[in-house]
Structures are given as C-alpha cells and as structure tokens.
Amino acid sequence: xxSASCAAKISTQPFSLNPTSxxxxxxxxxxxxxxxxxxxxxxxxxxxxxxxxxxxxxxxxVVAVSDVVKQKKSKSTHSLLITKEEGLELYEDMIxxxxxxxxxxxxxxxxxxxxxxxxxxxxxxxxxxxxxxxxQQDSVVSTYRDHVHALSKGVPARAVMSELFGKTTGCCxxxxxxxxxxxxxxNLLGGFAFIGEGIPVATGAAFTSKYKREVLKxxxxxxxxxxFFGDGTCNNGQFFECLNMAALWKLPIVFVVENNLWxxxxxxxxxxxxxxxxxxxxxxxxxxxxxxxxxxxxVREVAKEAIGRARRGEGPTLVECETYRFRGHSLxxxxxxxxxxxxxxxxxxxxxxxxxxxxxxxxLASEADLKAIxxxxxxxxxxxxxxxxxxxxxxxxxxxxxxxxDPKGFxxxxxxxxxxxxxxxxxxxxxx
Amino acid sequence: xxxxxxxxxxxxxALSSSSSSSSSSSSSSSSSPSNSFGSKILLSSPSRSFSVxxxxxxTMVRSEGSMNFDLNFKGRRAQQLIANAVATKADSSPASSxxxxxxxxxxxxxxxxxxxxxxxxxxRVCVMGEDVGHYGGxxxxxxxxxxxxxxxxxxxxxxxxxxxTGMGIGAAMTGLRPVVEGMNMGFLLLxxxxxxxxxxxxxxxxxxxxxxxxxxxxxxxxxxxxxxxHSQRLESYFQSIPGIQMVACSTPYNAKxxxxxxxxxxxxxxxxxxxxxxxxxxxxPDEDYICNLEEAEMVRPGEHVTILTYSRMRYHVMQAAKxxxxxxxxxxxxxxxxxxxxxxxxxxxSVKKTHRVLIVEECMRTGGIGASLIAAITENFDDYLxxxxxxxxxxxxxxxxAGTLEEWxxxxxxxxxxxxxxxxx
Numbered sequence: 001x002x003s004a005s006c007a008a009k010i011s012t013q014p015f016s017l018n019p020t021s022x023x024x025x026x027x028x029x030x031x032x033x034x035x036x037x038x039x040x041x042x043x044x045x046x047x048x049x050x051x052x053x054x055x056x057x058x059x060x061x062v063v064a065v066s067d068v069v070k071q072k073k074s075k076s077t078h079s080l081l082i083t084k085e086e087g088l089e090l091y092e093d094m095i096x097x098x099x100x101x102x103x104x105x106x107x108x109x110x111x112x113x114x115x116x117x118x119x120x121x122x123x124x125x126x127x128x129x130x131x132x133x134x135x136q137q138d139s140v141v142s143t144y145r146d147h148v149h150a151l152s153k154g155v156p157a158r159a160v161m162s163e164l165f166g167k168t169t170g171c172c173x174x175x176x177x178x179x180x181x182x183x184x185x186x187n188l189l190g191g192f193a194f195i196g197e198g199i200p201v202a203t204g205a206a207f208t209s210k211y212k213r214e215v216l217k218x219x220x221x222x223x224x225x226x227x228f229f230g231d232g233t234c235n236n237g238q239f240f241e242c243l244n245m246a247a248l249w250k251l252p253i254v255f256v257v258e259n260n261l262w263x264x265x266x267x268x269x270x271x272x273x274x275x276x277x278x279x280x281x282x283x284x285x286x287x288x289x290x291x292x293x294x295x296x297x298x299v300r301e302v303a304k305e306a307i308g309r310a311r312r313g314e315g316p317t318l319v320e321c322e323t324y325r326f327r328g329h330s331l332x333x334x335x336x337x338x339x340x341x342x343x344x345x346x347x348x349x350x351x352x353x354x355x356x357x358x359x360x361x362x363x364l365a366s367e368a369d370l371k372a373i374x375x376x377x378x379x380x381x382x383x384x385x386x387x388x389x390x391x392x393x394x395x396x397x398x399x400x401x402x403x404x405x406d407p408k409g410f411x412x413x414x415x416x417x418x419x420x421x422x423x424x425x426x427x428x429x430x431x432x
Numbered sequence: 433x434x435x436x437x438x439x440x441x442x443x444x445x446a447l448s449s450s451s452s453s454s455s456s457s458s459s460s461s462s463s464s465p466s467n468s469f470g471s472k473i474l475l476s477s478p479s480r481s482f483s484v485x486x487x488x489x490x491t492m493v494r495s496e497g498s499m500n501f502d503l504n505f506k507g508r509r510a511q512q513l514i515a516n517a518v519a520t521k522a523d524s525s526p527a528s529s530x531x532x533x534x535x536x537x538x539x540x541x542x543x544x545x546x547x548x549x550x551x552x553x554x555x556r557v558c559v560m561g562e563d564v565g566h567y568g569g570x571x572x573x574x575x576x577x578x579x580x581x582x583x584x585x586x587x588x589x590x591x592x593x594x595x596x597t598g599m600g601i602g603a604a605m606t607g608l609r610p611v612v613e614g615m616n617m618g619f620l621l622l623x624x625x626x627x628x629x630x631x632x633x634x635x636x637x638x639x640x641x642x643x644x645x646x647x648x649x650x651x652x653x654x655x656x657x658x659x660x661x662h663s664q665r666l667e668s669y670f671q672s673i674p675g676i677q678m679v680a681c682s683t684p685y686n687a688k689x690x691x692x693x694x695x696x697x698x699x700x701x702x703x704x705x706x707x708x709x710x711x712x713x714x715x716x717p718d719e720d721y722i723c724n725l726e727e728a729e730m731v732r733p734g735e736h737v738t739i740l741t742y743s744r745m746r747y748h749v750m751q752a753a754k755x756x757x758x759x760x761x762x763x764x765x766x767x768x769x770x771x772x773x774x775x776x777x778x779x780x781x782s783v784k785k786t787h788r789v790l791i792v793e794e795c796m797r798t799g800g801i802g803a804s805l806i807a808a809i810t811e812n813f814d815d816y817l818x819x820x821x822x823x824x825x826x827x828x829x830x831x832x833x834a835g836t837l838e839e840w841x842x843x844x845x846x847x848x849x850x851x852x853x854x855x856x857x
Contacts, residue, residue, distance in 0.1 A: 139606065173639035182638035189605055190638070197625055200595040204602020211608060215584055216555055241595035248590070402640035405698035409677045411726050411773025414780040414812045418726070419773075 080362055081297045087355070087364045088373065090296055093132055094124040094352050095377045097148035100157060101327075103381045104147065104164060108331045112389075113164045116193075117178045120148040122294075122326035125351035126258050127152045129299025130226055133307055139187040139225040141202035144179035145258075145325075146191045149228060154186045161384040167391035174394045175402065195229065196236035199255070202227035203242045206253035206316075213313075224310040225253045232263030234277045240284075243318065247285040250315035254306045255281075257320040258293065264329040265337045281318030293321030294349040297358065324349075399428035534717045540710040542684035543573045546691035547611065549720070551581055554609060557695055560587045560600050561613030561650075570615050571651055571710050597623035597648065601630045604646040609695060617652030617704065618664040631700045632675035647694045649703035653744055653794055654831050654842050656708065663831035663838075667704055667771050668800040678771040679725055680704040680743045684714040686769060689723025697725060704771070706744045728775035730782075734764030737852050738782040740805060741792040742768045745843060749792050752848035763852060771801050774808050780816075783809065787818040788855050792843055797825040822851050 082090065101119040108117055120127065123145075131140060131152035142149040150160050155171055163170025164178055172182050172191075180191035189205055192198035205225040212221040233239055234257060246253050257277050261268045269275050281288025287309075291302045299321060306317035324346035328335030359365040404410065407420035424430035537545065551557045558581075559574055565588035568575030578586040589596040593614065600610040614620040620627065627648065634642055654663040667678055677699050681687035687705070694701035723729075731746065732753060741749045746767050753763050764782050768774065783789055789809060793802040802823040809821055824843045832838055 141602075171639070172637060172641070175639050176637045180637045182634075182641050184638075184641040189602065189642070190634070192629075194625060194629060197598065197629055200598020200626060201602035201605065201630060203595070204599040204604070205606045206602075207599055208603045208606040208608050211558065211584060211603070215558075215582065237592075238595050238598065241590070241592035242599075244590060245592070245595065245599065402636045403675050404677075405635055405640075405643040405645070408726055409675075409697075409699045409773065411770065412775050412777045414776045416777040 080364070081301065082364070084364045087359045088369065090128050090132060090300070091352070091355055091359065091365070091370060092373045092377065093128040093152055094296065094355065095374060096151055096157065096380065097124040097127060098352060099377050099381045100147060100151060100160070100384070103161075103385060105327070105331060107161075107164070107385065113166070113178065115177060115179075116144065116330050116332065117164070118145040118330045119327045120145055120325070122346065122350070123258055123260060123323045124148060125296035125299050125355075126228070126256065126293045126321045126323055129293075129296045130228075130254070130256060130303040130307075133300065133303050134224065134226070136185075137187060137223050139189050139202070139205040139223065140228070141189045141198045141205065141225065142181070142191060142228045143195060143198060143230065143233070144191070144193050145230075146179065146181045146188075150181040150183065150186075150188055150191075153183070153188050155181065155183045155188060157380050157384040158387040159183075161381075161388040162391050165388040165391070166393065167388055168394045168398065169387070169391040173398065173402070175398075195233040196238035199227050199229060199233070199238050199242045202253060203246055203251060206246065206251035206310075207249070209252050210249065210313075222311045222313075223252065224307050225251075226256055226307075227253060228256045228258060230263060231257065231259040231261065231268040231275075231277065232266065232271065233257075234259075234280070235272055240280075243280065243284040243286065243316070246316040250313065252310035252313065253316045254303070254310055255316060255318045257318070258323050259320055260323050260325045261342075262325070262329070262338060264333065276320075278318060278320035284318075286316045286318055288318045288320070290320045290322065293323030294346065294351050294354065296351050296355050326350075396428035397426055400425055400430060534715045536713060536715045537684060538710065539681075539684045539687050539705075539712045539714075540571055540573050542688040542714075542716060543681075543691050543705070544575065544577070546688035547574065547695070548577060548580075550692055550695040551577070551585065554695075556607060557609045557611065558585045558587065558603070559611045559613065560589055560596055562589055562591055562615045564588060564613050569613065571705075571707075573710075574613070593619050593622040594624075594626055598626040598630060600646050600648075601626055601634070601644055604644045604700075605634070605642040609645050609647075611647045611649060611695060614648065614650030616662055616664075616707075617650045617666045618661055620648065620650065620666060621664075621669070623648075624669070627670065627676070627702075628673045632673040636675060643698050644700045645695075645698050646700045647691075647697075647703055648700070649691075649694075649705060651705045651707040651710070653704075653706040653708065654826070654838065657833055657835055657838055658707070658831075659833050660830035665795045665800070665826070667702075668795045670702060671772050671801065671804060676700045676702055676772065677725055678702045678704065679769055680706075680771055682706070682709060682743050682746045682767055682769070684712055685716045686723045686729060686767075688716060689721055690725065690769070692720075693722040693725045696722065701725065704743065708744055709747075723769070726770050726773060726775060728778040729767040729769050730778060731765040731767050732763065733782075734762040734786065736762045736786060736856055737764065737788040737790055738779070738786045739763050739765045739790045739792060739848070739852070740768050740779060741765065742771065742801070743794060745792045745794050748843060748845045749848055752845040752852070755845065755849050756852055759849075759853075761852060761856065768801075768805070774805060776808065776812055779805075779809065780813055783813045784816045787816055789817065789821045790848070790851055790855055791821065791823040791825075792848055793823070793825050794842060795825055796828045797823075798828050800825050819855055822855055824848060824851055 097120060101121050104113065104117060104119060107113055127148045131149065136154065140149055140153050147160055151157060159171040160181065163172055163174060163176060163181065166174045166177065168174050172180060176182060176191060179193045182188060182190050189201055190198055202225045209221060209223040209225065212218045243255065259268065259277060263271065278288035278290040289302055292298050302319055306319055309315065309317055326347060356370060359370065360367065408418055410419040413419045413422065419425060419430060422430045559577065563570050564574040565578035565583055565586045574586055597612050600612040603610050631644055631646060634644055652664060652666055667680065670676065670678060679690050679694065679701060681690045681703065690703060694703050739749050749765055753765060756763050764786055766778060766782055791802040791805055793800055795801050802825050806821050806823055824847055826843065827841045829841050831841055
C-alpha cells in the first residue's frame, strides 16, 4: 500500500468513525506532499482475536502497523529509515531511558527517593523518536513523567538521579524533584505536576521563538518547542486554549500526546467523548496525526515532518502517539485495574525489542554492538546512582536562595535594610 | 465641606468638569495644574488653603524612589516631602505655574507612558492581554501601542486567561519580558493556576535556572456599581504565593514609576491598579524615574496616628484627614504601595513616632492585606504601640449592585474620622 499518500490524506481528513464529523473536511490543512514520508500509523490497531480488548477500545478499521516496516525490510539498504549511527543512537537513548527508570524503581523501594515518582517504561519510543531530532536550543516541556524526556534532551543521568535523591547536585539543586526537571542549558522547561499547566508554558516558548524571528529580527531563529502530555490532559481546558492560540499565530510548536490509555485509573475511553485525540487538531486548524508510539521509527518519521513544519514557520501540529506504560501510574500505584491481556499485548510491542529486531534484521548492528551499548548504559546508570549517593544534601543556607531572582523581593526590614542583607539570610534562618 | 471628596467617582466627574470650568472666585489661569486630586496634602497653615475648594491647595508629595538603587542603607535616600505649595489659585501667577517642570496627565496615561518608555528602551518588553492591541485596552492603558510596536509586541489574545498568562510565563522563561494584562483583576482568578504554580514558584523549583520577569497588571477594586464579580480585590488571594511581589499604584506619579520598576525587575510583579483611579490627573516629571517596588510612600507625616492605606482608600483617608486636621488632629498617612513585601522600615518609623496605627483598606476583613499588616506590625513593633491596631476593611460581603449598599461595603471617610478619634482617646 502506498502509505505516504494514505497518510497525507489522513492528516487533512482524519479518518472518521463518524462520517458526520464536521469542518475538518472543508479545507486542506496540509497540502499533500507526495514525497513526504508519513509512515506513521494512521489508524488504530484492533485485535479481533481478543474480545476482551474490544471492550477497552473503540472499533475501527485497521492498518497493520508493522506491515509498513516489514515492507521496507525487503528493499535495499538505502531505503532504510535510518543509518547505523542513527540506529545506535536511538537504541542507546531508549536503553538509557529504560535502565534509568528501572533503577529509579529500585532506589525508590530502597528509600533513596520519595514522593510521587512516575516512570516512563514502555513509552521510550516517543521520547527518543521526537527529542533526538531536536537541536540544543529547541525546547521541551513535559509533565510529571519527565525523567526520560530530560535524559533524551541531554540532561546528564547524574544530574537527574541526584535531583531524584534530593541532593544539591541535582539539576534543580534538589528543589524540584521527580516531577520538576528543569535545565536551562538543555532547554528543558519542566517538569510540571498539574496536568496541562505546562502546555501554555510551551506555547510561550514557541511565542518567544516567533518573536525573536519577527520582532527582534533574529532571522535564523527557528527554535521549535515540543510539548509532551497525556491522554488525560486532552480533556483539559489549557490543551484546547493552547491549540487555538498556537494555530492562530502559527507558533513553532508540536503538541505530542502520549496516549497510554490511562490517567491513573481512569481509562481514556471512559473519560473522553471522542477518544480519537488527533481529530481535535483540524478542529483548531492544524494537522492531527496518529502514530504508533511503540515504534520509534514511525514516531521519528512523523516527528521529522511535524518539527520541519514548525521550523519552516508553517505552524503547529498535533501528534497522537499510541503508547503504553508498562508500570503503574506512579510507584505508589498498585496497577490493579488494567487488564493483563492488554498489558501483555503491549509488552509484546516493546519498542526496544522492536528496534533491536529491526537493527539486526537489517544488518545495521550486531548483537555484540547492542550488548556493548547495554553494558555501557548500565555503567552510566550505576555511576549516576553512586554520584547521587555521594552528593551532599542541601544545607539550610540554600533554603532562601532562588525564591526570588532579585532577593530584594523579600523587602525591607524594620531596621531599614533589605532582608536579604541580613546575614541570617544566607544561613537560611532569616525571618522573611 | 467634603464636597470635593465625596467618593472618588464624583470627584473624578468633578475633575473632568472642574478642569475646564471653574466657579472659583479666585481662579486666574485656567491652565492651572492644581486640581490634581491625587496630591492634595493638608497643611495646617493658612486657612486660605481651605477657602477655595475647587481650585484648592496643591502640594506634590512623592517618595524619592531612587533610580540607582543602592543596597547600602546609608546611601538609601530617606522619604522626603517636597512641598511645592501653591497656596491658592489667587496667589499663583501664570508665570510660576508655567515654569513648573514636568507634564500633566491622567493616571492611565501615566501607565501608558511608563509602558511605552520601557518598550522603547528594551525590545524584549511586550504586552499580552484581551483587547490590548487594536482596541487600545479597555481602560486605554495600551492605546496606540499596537500601531507603534506591532501586533506581536502588543498581542491581542483570545479569552483564555490561564493559558495566555502561562504563555507569558513561558515567554518570560525563554527571554522575553511580557506584561500581561487582566482586563479586570478578577479575571485573573482563572489564571490562578499559572500565577501560583508557575509564576511564583518556577524560579525556585528550577533551582534558580529560570527567571520570570513578568508583570501582571490590571484594574481591580470596587468601582461604581459594577457588581460583585467585577469588584474583587485579588491582592488578598495572591498574597500568600511565594516568589511574587505585589504593588498597588495610586497616583499618576507612582503608577508610572511602579510600572517601569516592575518591568525592569527580574522578579514576577503583580501591579494592582484601581478602576476608579484611572482619571486622576497629576503633574509628573519629564525625566526618567522609577518608584522603588519595595518602598512605601509617605503621603503626610503626622504625630498622632499612623494611617496605613493603599490604592483608592488613600483618597478616602486624605479626605478624612482634612476633617481630622480641622478637629485638631495630626494624622500621618502612609500609602504602603508595596503589598508584598511590606516596607516595615517606613511603617515602623511612623509607628515609633505616633504609637497608634489605623489600617484602612478595601480588602475584605477576612484574610486581607490589613490582616497581614496587623500581624507584621504586632510582631515587629508591639513595644511601640499604645493601643491595639485598628483595621477598617470592606465588609465580607459580595459587592452589591445597588449604590447605597455598595457604599456601605466600602470604608467611607466618616468611619475613618471616627476610628481615629476613638484611637486617639
């Protein structure tokens, strides 16, 4: 099948279960580019074999996602989706994400980190597929499930682990924690605990990019922002408000929905009147794409196009990645609600296993290459733990720093001096 | 006697009419600057200052907001009272009034001037809000700016407060200096998520990596029969948010000064304006100046009582002060201006002198700025107090529409007079 034209069609006329779906058909939102490779799956996979699963999913026509990739296999090497270097980079990034998160779980149960920790196992393809295409100056905004976004964006594993341990060497000096990963150097704008509240921040970063180009006349400023969030967020007002603004002003942003079907214990299908999130893009005037989020190569192809659109100044894109988290919502979640058959189904589509298979079958890498990467990453993660363990906890002197960028904001004390001049201020014991 | 001051609204109306017409017998030049309502200071000198009401005595008072801020206490300039007393219209010759420096404008124009100057000075300063662009702002604060600076620098947003405030925060984090306007402060309740979580906390949560030099401004307070939802005082809701500063302007001079200081500040600042004060007229300096964000303004030094107030209540207090002076009292009036943090130095100095404190505010009694101020003063200056602190606040009532009821929810000058009399017994 010609998946390219199929996909190009889909982005303007999202495939509808309901033929009466509105305006999306009226105007072309993306001029069909016959040469663009929208290899993303545009329709949902339905397993007719498992009747139980049908209860959990909307029915819909199907394209077998892996068929597209299988076809590629038989062609010559230069029509492969990635080079060897790229393949190994993707593999390493996903392994890092997986190994890191597994280590987090261990450390949590050993009492090294506390609070709410949300792990990303199973969703690595989305983070790797998108973020590895970015430049350092591009921005990423995430949610509380942000460890792997931070790692993909280039924040060192040591800094992330230290932050989780609450040490002063953490990327936020221990003041943020699991849900608030920030890095100015790598343009990671957070880490937000409330769902949806990062999306306007991402929209603002995209606005700055446009402002720099058009007002400050930095002609080559083509920074793109990626906003990652989940299916639950797509019912939140901030999501819709930002889709509107981004499309209105053609902001260089990509809205990436990590649809893992569950918002803690609330199934996406029970919470959403129309669960096909990608359809909501055209309602606001931007393309809406659905892609198999368990396949890093597909995600990457879709990401290339969406990020390219944004860089060229053509505006935002909404990308819905069908993905799954192998663990519970957080380390405190017993994860009893999800159907084991559903979990098994997605476990069989583990993105790392899939990429590994692809690399080996296409002779892009050998088992030995991959094992070497596994080992290297194990060492990185262990080193991160060691580093975090040995790092100091914040002293009290850190307490009052960073509340204000300009500490004059603490005001003038009764003695006429600014409170921040009080020596106790640097000790963290000043009365403010 | 209190005709001129009967409620700000009436005065505003009177201002616009009195500026053009004058029934004062002693008026000579009609270009007199002396009806700047916001700057009336009662001097207990010649009675002739009271005899002419509509073109009454005029004194300009300003705090010496230092332009080069110097952390050294010794270098910090003390609050000074500049008394350019134009005693009465009859005495002032056209020559002396025209040789006055500065230019006269209304408070909303002062805000605009401050904003415009900062936008010229720094191309990263931009404005976002509903109707700020083509419409010029619902209170005309941004009039003409979109034509001058373009639609991207003066951005008309859709009606989505939470999201465009968040957008401002994201822009601030990535290098811009946005000024977000809430068409009415009350609408910012919708942006509470962004203001509390992101605006206030992100600098800290990111370990100091991202600064958020945003200014959030808008008109609030009780207006003229605007109904409960348009008459809110959000300063009491926002005051607990760590990491933000809050200031309230009350005169054209401090409006411009605070606007500029807020824009230049690296901290997130919420600037509270008041719906009824936009048409105040005052003569302000031509030269560049800012008002220190953390300082209070000494409006009238006094010996008998320290009256702490801000925003619109300043005018009710000054009107009451007139009566009090007639009755022989010497009230000190401080416009606290900085709602968070409090300027405990200026306040403390006055408390140490007068030993009596009256707070007059427009917030609700429960959990308002006054409540916090009482706590702060009691904590720091308890030894100096001869009497318990009195606080006059608005009633804990949703502001009613009916004019009479509305008047009773807000503190009126007569109550202030009575309170001072009681305090000074």
